[in-house]
Amino acid sequence: MKKIVTVIGARPQFIKHAALQNELRKSFKEITVHTGQHYDENMSDIFFKEMGIKKPDYNLEVGSMSHAAQTGCMMERLEDVFLQTKPDMVIIYGDTNSTVAASLTASKMHIPVSHVEAGLRSFNMRMPEEINRIIADRLSDILFAPTKTSMKNLREENLKGILTGDVMLDAFLKYKSKADSIDIEDVILGLKEDSYAYMTLHRAENTLKGNLKKIINNISKIPMPVIFSVHPRTLKVIGELFQVKQNRIKNIHLIDPQGYFNNIALMSRSLLVITDSGGLQKEAYFAKKRIITVREETEWTETVDSGYNTLCPMAEEIHKKISFKRKPLYKNYYGDGDASIKISRRIKEYL
Numbered sequence: 004m005k006k007i008v009t010v011i012g013a014r015p016q017f018i019k020h021a022a023l024q025n026e027l028r029k030s031f032k033e034i035t036v037h038t039g040q041h042y043d044e045n046m047s048d049i050f051f052k053e054m055g056i057k058k059p060d061y062n063l064e065v066g067s068m069s070h071a072a073q074t075g076c077m078m079e080r081l082e083d084v085f086l087q088t089k090p091d092m093v094i095i096y097g098d099t100n101s102t103v104a105a106s107l108t109a110s111k112m113h114i115p116v117s118h119v120e121a122g123l124r125s126f127n128m129r130m131p132e133e134i135n136r137i138i139a140d141r142l143s144d145i146l147f148a149p150t151k152t153s154m155k156n157l158r159e160e161n162l163k164g165i166l167t168g169d170v171m172l173d174a175f176l177k178y179k180s181k182a183d184s185i186d187i188e189d190v191i192l193g194l195k196e197d198s199y200a201y202m203t204l205h206r207a208e209n210t211l212k213g214n215l216k217k218i219i220n221n222i223s224k225i226p227m228p229v230i231f232s233v234h235p236r237t238l239k240v241i242g243e244l245f246q247v248k249q250n251r252i253k254n255i256h257l258i259d260p261q262g263y264f265n266n267i268a269l270m271s272r273s274l275l276v277i278t279d280s281g282g283l284q285k286e287a288y289f290a291k292k293r294i295i296t297v298r299e300e301t302e303w304t305e306t307v308d309s310g311y312n313t314l315c316p317m318a319e320e321i322h323k324k325i326s327f328k329r330k331p332l333y334k335n336y337y338g339d340g341d342a343s344i345k346i347s348r349r350i351k352e353y354l
């Protein structure tokens with residue numbers, strides 16, 4: 004049996020891996036490496052437990068550091084694992100430091116690399132993720148592109164993608180009924196369905212002190228309660244900026260990062276989603292929710308073209324952007340929920 008090493012390390016990668024892992028394990032010996040980029044119980048372990056993901060075979064326990072130190076440390080430790088395990092292929096997801104570290108390490112060791120979620124571009128080189136994506140795509144041997152837009156982006160860089168659809172849609176469809184059936188009374192804080200906004204925020208730019216202050220102030224003026232699942236990066240800055248009383252800043256209720264099921268339940272039962280997350284923008288689109296994206300641009304342009312998603316950098320004038328009047332149009336830009344099957348099949352052909 005051919006041997007595949009999957010490298011994951013950050014929250015969205017656990018979710019993508021949850022969708023693909025079972026497919027891969029039907030045809031390959033799959034070894035999972037967790038870099039340790041995310042390590043808090045509710046940023047990491049909870050996903051493995053809830054979603055039935057096999058415990059990682061290796062945890063590199065890299066933890067939080069500067070970009071260079073973190074990427075370098077991951078590379079050093081990944082090299083050891085690749086030497087020990089001798090994989091026929093390495094699989095990477097998305098655009099984090101774990102992604103770029105694995106692409107650099109594997110390609111220098113002449114191990115073929117498959118990049119899942121290839122071809123995404125924001126065309127904003129100030130985003131660490133944009134740098135990671137460009138390098139990972141350039142170094143990978145198979146580029147699994149989730150959308151036609153990502154295929155086009157790759158073509159424009161003279162790279163060839165394989166259109167598969169999005170593994171996040173696979174995960175969403177696989178776990179939706181579970182999320183629909185769970186009770187989130189204690190998290191929802193007595194609020195009624197369709198009466199609140201669900202929010203997440205963690206991008207580097209948005210968590211700069213001055214920017215976060217403006218964003219929170221702007222959001223505190225919208226005429227509905229907001230349930231805010233706070234990423235640990237954001238929590239640190241909030242602590243320096245605001246006097247949080249009873250987990251609240253005006254209409255904004257702060258809650259800990261949630262497991263996937265609670266999170267999908269909170270999102271699906273909300274009136275509006277406010278986020279800068281790539282993953283949550285799409286999931287909200289899958290659930291046909293109106294989305295305000297607190298960014299100047301998005302890689303997931305289809306969600307904006309459809310009319311569901313509105314860009315609102317710095318949440319400036321957010322109250323004017325919240326509108327339920329225009330009728331959005333849902334199309335299956337993200338495939339049919341069988342991306343994992345397609346990816347696994349193509350890897351089999353390649354190997």
Ligand code: UD1
Pocket residue numbers: 013014015040041042043046067068098099100101131132205207235236237239
């Ligand atoms: C990373 C990814 C980003 C992705 C996000 C998903 C990079 C460059 N960025 O951003 O693309 O959207 O993950 O959530 O790889 N921290 C904790 N506990 C944890 C994890 C993080 O306290 O379990 C805190 C630390 O202070 C750390 C900070 O959050 O310094 C940022 O974590 P890091 O992994 O560097 O970046 P993210 O913002 O999470």
Ligand code: UDP
Pocket residue numbers: 014015018203205232233259260261262263264266267279280281282283286
């Ligand atoms: N998510 C979660 N719990 C939360 C917030 C987000 O499970 O409290 C999920 C979300 O549904 C999506 C993924 O985490 O599947 C997105 O991760 P994140 O926003 O951290 O990163 P991004 O997608 O922006 O890279």
